[in-house]
Amino acid sequence: MIEALWGWPPPVFDPAGPYAESVTTLAWVLLGMGVAVTAIVVAALWVALRGPDALKRKLGGERTVWIGGVAFPGVVLTALLVWGLALTASLTADITGDEMRVRVTGEMWWFRVEYLDDDGNVLVADANELHLPVGEPVVLELQSADVIHSFWVPHLSGKKDMIPGRTTLLRVQADRPGRFGGVCAEYCGGPHALMGFVAIAHGQDDFRQWLAGKARRQAASAPGGGAGRRQFMDSGCAACHRVAGTPANGLAGPDLTHVGSRQTLGAGILPNNRGTLIGWIGDSQSIKPGNRMPSYDMLSAEELEDIAIWLEQQK
Amino acid sequence: MKAVGQIFGHAAALGCALGLAACKQPPASRYTFDAGLRDMGRHVIERAGCAACHEIPGIDWPEGRTGPSLAGFDGVGPIAGYLPNTPANLARFVRNAPAAKPGSTMPAMPISSEEAHAVAAYLYGIDDD
Ligand SMILES: [Cu+2]
Numbered sequence: 001m002i003e004a005l006w007g008w009p010p011p012v013f014d015p016a017g018p019y020a021e022s023v024t025t026l027a028w029v030l031l032g033m034g035v036a037v038t039a040i041v042v043a044a045l046w047v048a049l050r051g052p053d054a055l056k057r058k059l060g061g062e063r064t065v066w067i068g069g070v071a072f073p074g075v076v077l078t079a080l081l082v083w084g085l086a087l088t089a090s091l092t093a094d095i096t097g098d099e100m101r102v103r104v105t106g107e108m109w110w111f112r113v114e115y116l117d118d119d120g121n122v123l124v125a126d127a128n129e130l131h132l133p134v135g136e137p138v139v140l141e142l143q144s145a146d147v148i149h150s151f152w153v154p155h156l157s158g159k160k161d162m163i164p165g166r167t168t169l170l171r172v173q174a175d176r177p178g179r180f181g182g183v184c185a186e187y188c189g190g191p192h193a194l195m196g197f198v199a200i201a202h203g204q205d206d207f208r209q210w211l212a213g214k215a216r217r218q219a220a221s222a223p224g225g226g227a228g229r230r231q232f233m234d235s236g237c238a239a240c241h242r243v244a245g246t247p248a249n250g251l252a253g254p255d256l257t258h259v260g261s262r263q264t265l266g267a268g269i270l271p272n273n274r275g276t277l278i279g280w281i282g283d284s285q286s287i288k289p290g291n292r293m294p295s296y297d298m299l300s301a302e303e304l305e306d307i308a309i310w311l312e313q314q315k
Numbered sequence: 316m317k318a319v320g321q322i323f324g325h326a327a328a329l330g331c332a333l334g335l336a337a338c339k340q341p342p343a344s345r346y347t348f349d350a351g352l353r354d355m356g357r358h359v360i361e362r363a364g365c366a367a368c369h370e371i372p373g374i375d376w377p378e379g380r381t382g383p384s385l386a387g388f389d390g391v392g393p394i395a396g397y398l399p400n401t402p403a404n405l406a407r408f409v410r411n412a413p414a415a416k417p418g419s420t421m422p423a424m425p426i427s428s429e430e431a432h433a434v435a436a437y438l439y440g441i442d443d444d
Contacts, residue, residue: 270377271364274422279367282381287367297381301420304381308422 002196002268003181004259011154016180016201017173019157044068080110086249087191092169095139099171101143103131106149106162108188109195109291110254110267115211116141124214125242126198127254128267134177142168150186153199159185174201181268186229190290196268214258217315221245222257228310231303235296243314253293261315266291277308346402348436356437359430365409368421372441382421389441395419405438406431 015021047055058064095101105112115124132138132187142151144162151170152159160170174180182197202210222245232238238248244257262272266288270276280287284296284306296304347391357373360366366374370381391400397416404415410431413422426434
């Protein structure tokens with residue numbers, strides 16, 4: 001159900017950019033070391049059980065214990081640690097030039113996504129989805145609104161904790177266009193297993209157009225009107241959700257200004273179409289048990305559909 | 316109600332006697348489709364998100380409740396209590412319910428008519444009793 005965990009080869013072994021590549025290299029080296037050490041241990045076991053007496057004596061000697069038990073792991077593990085840290089240091093490097101900045105905040109159980117300008121002002125507010133230009137590094141400023149979450153899009157970078165009261169940095173980059181799944185990788189209670197994410201990499205011009213369009217919409221009034229908009233405001237949705245250009249300004253749930261153009265609903269877990277919108281609003285608790293939006297099963301099918309039709313227009 | 320049920324029962328028995336295709340023929344499921352088509356149906360159901368509103372046997376998650384459970388659907392009577400239960404009608408219904416059954420509260424779903432036939436094959440293949 002959560003895309004980051006789908007597919008073959010597993011995303012960790014299918015990097016789509018330089019940061020993920022260093023993680024993949026590290027993963028292969030660790031796997032190789034693990035295999036080598038396992039082979040050595042199995043060989044030693046064979047010697048101990050079946051081997052010739054001379055070898056058995058050597059294996060039990062003090063020298064072997066010092067070399068195989070202390071020197072070898074000491075040197076190898078220290079070298080691996082130093083090398084691994086150096087290899088992945090670039091993942092958390094600070095902003096150095098004019099990299100794009102996006103603030104991603106972990107919330108129980110979804111991700112707030114805010115595209116920032118150079119001064120740190122919010123250009124576009126969105127949720128559960130990150131759009132990025134191909135071939136450019138993007139610096140994510142990771143935060144948490146409640147408990148510790150962990151941000152992980154395995155195709156694009158390593159895993160990084162989102163810690164309350166702190167900002168951690170994580171660089172991501174995609175070198176090919178496409179859609180890459182992510183997950184929260186730190187147990188955060190309740191429906192943690194249904195806390196997903198999608199990253200979508202566009203060509204650079206495409207991306208600039210996308211961002212400019214969204215920024216324009218944030219400053220304009222909301223499209224559509226009629227029964228759906230009225231029903232949305234009357235049902236109390238506005239207390240938890242923001243739709244730019246309307247009185248709806250709630251912050252407890254995902255920003256819905258662009259919900260109609262999002263690829264998923266419920267934090268990366270459902271496809272987004274009129275049916276799933278109605279199903280989510282009507283009874284999100286049966287889909288994502290324990291999530292912080294109440295089920296609106298007191299609304300009629302018609303009222304639900306009106307709301308869904310209006311939300312579909314929020315692109 | 317009882318009378319209606321009886322009439323329906325008689326009609327069904329008569330239909331069966333005449334060898335119409337649409338009859339329940341226990342214990343085997345009433346239509347058989349090849350496994351490939353049913354598999355495709357399952358994928359379509361997952362991609363379209365039908366389970367956001369329905370509990371569907373064979374789909375572990377989600378189990379939405381905005382629509383009726385489809386457990387035991389292989390043994391159901393008329394589709395949505397209205398349409399004669401045939402593969403063509405079922406495919407029409409799952410693709411565009413309000414067009415197939417005026418006033419239906421199930422919304423039209425973004426699937427092609429070919430995909431709808433695969434979905435129908437999957438639903439007829441439900442065998443959970
Ligand atoms: Cu989590």
